[in-house]
Amino acid sequence: MYGWTGKILTVDLTGQTSEELRLDADVYARNIGGKGLSGELLFEHFCREWDDPKMPLVFMTGPLNNTSSPTSGRMTVMSRSPLTGTVCDASVGGKLGTILKRAGYDGIVVTGKSDDWCGLSISETGVAFSNASHLSGLPVSDIHAQLSAAPGMHKGAHAMVGPAAEQGVRYAAIVFDGHFFAGRGGLGLVMAEKKLKFISVTGSLKTDIYDRDELKAAQEEIYRLVAASPVLTGDLGITNYGTGALYDLMRSRRMMPTNNFRQTYFEHSPSMNAYAYKKHYDTKKFGCAGCHILCKKVGAKGVIIPEFETMSHFSALVGNTDLDAVVAANRICNEAGMDTISAGVALAAYAEISGQELSPEKLLGTLEDIASGRGDGAVLGQGALHFATESNRPEVAMVSKGLEFPAYDPRGAQGMALAYATSTRGG
Ligand code: SF4
Structure with missing residues (x-):
């Protein structure tokens, strides 16, 4: 079978056993990639609760992982979300998708629970x-x-959960290779519920390709289109400035969620944009396996620069004008292994309901409390909707289906609003 290994690893953590699942070729044929295949494998379990040991946690590649196709290092993680109760998928970069194919597997289906x-x-x-x-x-x-x-x-790939998942934070992430997050919907808590701390993968196998010339032609076409895209590779685009390049775009379109979505324009945004980070931290680029866009940014002293969503929610959404505080907030979330988008929206709901301004100290202290389940952090770690409902103000939680909105105001992006409304995942 071209593009696939034809084998999926099924793992039962209760008995610490594993088997190889071989699906019919027509199952592969009717699913374009990892998300479809994950959905197919989850389908018979969709009535199970997220913490039912028999509920699978699926890690799935696509046919282009481990080929020379540009940006093919990404993979899908899917299960039922502890945050929303719905089926949830997260797309994640890094290199685990590539290395998993090299180990001889298209995906991993994890069930059971370890002692x-x-x-x-x-x-x-x-x-x-x-x-x-x-x-x-x-x-x-x-x-x-x-x-x-x-x-x-040292040449392997790793997926892991951090302290936030151990504390029961409902938007805990699965962290891949230290810097890449399956962040949305609390899939890290599903992994922690199964008592699975990490997955490590090594491998050296090649993926069979049906037509190398066609793949090469498609690859060259993608390179040409990417090179012609001002948003991706232009002087002010994502390769040079990271996804933070979108910060100015959201500002200019007045789509920047500000003050818990009560405004769409943040007056301090010119001093909090990607250019400010590049100047302040002297950023360099890095990225996922097999990617030439390299949208991730790291400062000269090893400081990880936040992605666009994090930049926006830890500044405009919560009224913060301190660049270093945004970087520190990102670091707290990354080290704890929790989703910055959900954390930012939960904090914004907290600020609105409590009437408190989030100074940099308060912002960082509350994030630490969420990660360790202390004080108000314990309820904020259950999500913005849970917190706002407990406070008798559910309308303050900026969510769809319980999942906190990312940093594009859907009133200015109606296609996204439609996606939030119709997807199982929500915001
Ligand atoms: S480095 Fe950025 S652009 Fe490249 S595959 Fe990863 S997430 Fe996508």
Whole structure:
């Protein structure tokens, strides 16, 4: 079968066993990629609750992973969301999708629940389970460093959950390779509920390609179109400034969610845009396996620069004008392993309902409280809607189906509004 390995790894954490699932060719044929295939595999379980041990957590590649196709390093994670109760999918970059194909698998379907924190190691020669209790409570960067330092793993890929998932934060993320997040909908909490702390993968197999000349021609066409795109590779585009390049675009279109969506224009935005980060932190680019756009940015001293959504929600949405506080807020969320979009919207609801201004100290302190389940952070970690409902102000939560809105005001992006309304995932 071209583009696929033809094998999906099914893992039962309760008995710590694994098998290989081989689907009929027509199942692959009727699903274009990882999202469709994940949905097909989840379909028979859609009545299960998110914390039912039999509810699968699916990691799925597509036929282009592990080929030379541009931006083909991404994969899908899908399960039922603890935040919304609906089927939820997250698209994530990094290199695990690519390496998983090299290990000989199109995807992983995880069910069951381990007694203790465990890790799953996958290679082309086998599958191994290990105790991962020593990683409990550690920040994500420490977990990633330890996994990468294991023998033979420096070229491997890793997915992990951090302290926020252990604390039951309903928007806990799964972190891939230290910097890439399956962030939306709390899929990290699903993984933590199964007591699965990490997945590590190594491999060296190649993916069979049906027509190399056609793939090369398509690749060249994509390179040409990307090179011609001002938004992607223009002087002020995403390659140079990261997804933060969208910050000015949202400002100019008056679509920047401000003050918990009560305004759509943030007067301080000119000093909080991607140009300000580039100047202040002397940013360099990096990105997912197989990508030439390289939209991620890191400062000269190793500071991770926030993505657009994070830049916007930790400034305009919560009324913060301190660039360093945005970077620090991003770092707290990244190290705890939680979604910055949901955290930002929960904080904005908190500010509106409590009538408090979020100074940089208050902003960062409340995020720490969410990550560790302390004080008001415990209820904020259950999501903006849960917090606002507990406060008898459910209308203050800016969500669709319980999932917090990202940083494009849907009143200016009606196609997105339609997507929020019709998708199972929501905001
Ligand atoms: S680096 Fe950015 S543009 Fe490239 S695949 Fe990853 S997320 Fe997409």
